[in-house]
Amino acid sequence: MAYMDHAATTPMLSEAIEAYVAAARDVGNASSLHAPGRRARRTVEESRERIAAALGARPSEVIFTGSGTESDNLAVKGIHWARRDRAAGRNRVIASAVEHHAVLDSVRWLEEHEGADVTWLEVDAQGRVPVEALRSALDGAGDQVTVVTAMWANNEVGTLQPVAALAALAAEAGVPYHTDAVQAVGQVPVDFAASGAAALSISGHKLGGPTGVGALLLGRDVPCTPLLHGGGQERDVRSGTLDVPAIAAFAIAVEAAVKTQEETAGRLSALRDDLVSRVRQAVPDVVYNGDPADRLPGNAHLSFPGCEGDALLLLLDAQDIACSTGSACSAGVAQPSHVLLAMGADDDRARSSLRFTLGHTSTGADVDALVAALPGAVERARRAAQRS
């Protein structure tokens, strides 16, 4: 099996599994006052400190959540609500057009159900938000904006955003800047303080930790209205009994991913470049989407003219190669990716794309398997597309 879908989820690191199992054998609610509770709390707080240290944040800035999706929802809705309610006439969200659905649909929801005004930041052909686009969106209107959100690295095409420049512009205008760094941690250097962001989302299962745990790094002075009300466990911004084993494993994984980031990036980008050049040889008219250099090291996003991504995926799956069309499904029917469309691709190119994402278990043998299977699959997929 050649697993080339690490952006969907990546195998847990063995040290994370061990941390998980060790904590899962213990009893204790981190909010309890007795000894088992204290033990659990200690695990949680050590994990918080680990994550903070690895990502350039203060421990008090780490808010544990149940997923990257929850972190994104909390940041976008929470900051919007809190700042909208603090100043009359402040009701605008600025968001990039290439966000993950966790951000995209949160913004759309605010627009449709909460009457928010939205400015979508268009991207260039590589999928990058031009810094000028944010400058003009904020120009003279900063006091009407509740939050700016633009991701660190795009989950489909892998393009990195100019986070520091965007954050600086937002800061100048006095607007909190949120960035979804779910795909970035462990792949590229991520430092919360240095980035200038007010809020940053991460997720466990994209970096070798468990699924169902995430965190929002949230500056101490950034107002944020909770999504979940209850025990107030996380700074009163997020309620719910903390998942101690998941948090322990998450922290170990973040620490390991960050520690090995440089080496991982070097290894994966070499492997990825090899993949792209060999696919180019096999299928000369392939289109390499996104920024060829300034992108996630493990990401190769390719369009195969005349093919449907769906058909290619089926054919590669039948040969034990796991990849993704990278786009969201609606009732199982692939929709053309909003990211590709925002980059100016037409429907056909958007539908003809596949995403291959490499990770810590990827090897040259995976690339060999792909390169062996691809030409036949492309030929068949082209034939199928001509018939329909």
Add this chain to the structure above:
Amino acid sequence: MSGGVDSAVAAARAADAGHDVTGVHLALARNPQTYRSGARGCCTLEDARDARRAADVIGIPFYVWDLADRFHEDVVDDFVAEYAAGRTPNPCLRCNEKIKFAAVLDRAVALGFDAVVTGHHARLGADGLLRRSVDLAKDQSYVLAVLRRDQLDRSIFPLGDSTKAQVRAEAAERGLAVAEKPDSHDICFIADGDTRRFLAERLGEAPGDIVDARTGAVLGAHSGAYAYTVGQRRGLALREPAPDGRPRYVLSITPVSNTVTVGSAEMLDVSEVAADRPVWTGGPEPDGPIECEVQLRAHGEVVPATVEVAGGRMLASLRRPARGVAAGQALVAYRPDPAGDVVLGSATIGTRD
């Protein structure tokens, strides 16, 4: 895999037989919410989920293929156009002809698959002949008879030797949760089952006369001839009863004059049926009259007949008159056979002239 019990068991049997099987669910609705909801349908999100779940239990890959546009053009638009032309189409038959054993099959073959397996109740054995299912009540050979030889050659119907009850029992044994799912009946793309309203929304009101076949007298009015089918008795709202007090039936629909013609039950009787675009799969096209049986609508009665080809049409002389023969339906010729009646050929019944 529709999400129903038949296609789930068919897929499981094909996999057991050693085929390399991939489950495919067809997304046929442009907007899945607009089609029939609940357990009755075949195109809802819930059905897609049921199909996926069955594929997972069987242990085969599963994909959704979006054929909504093709389905709309070839089946739904055709359905409306046929009614507008005064005929009574069978959309399941059209879906088999244009979608399942055409668009889907073509795509599958291009992708490297050898055949399409479906959960239709019909037999297709090594001799290549299409036969009725052992379960005559569930037999679907009528809606498959439209398939050409090249289509049948790439089709597998694993359920033809089983009754529906056996299929359900097997589904339960295999742990397929769809075992108890009720059969889908009506037309999948008409959400509330109200065909008349569905057509009215698409064809608009077109008031016209209901006339007496014998006298030509205007007996009533209709707001759209497409709302009537040959043999229909209810809902005519005629101004006065027939002089003999006996019920009257729709005999024919004439789009040109936008009239619905009614008459007595006897006048519904038809002894000669002409049908267009014949397809012969039970052997070569006959070069003279043959004695066989014909079926003139889905689940309709079977009538002995003499069938021949003339001027490219299939002509059937019925040994006893049939009623409710509607243009647009299929005329299917069968050869009685103890091993399952064999489909000889099929053609589309033309307008009565």
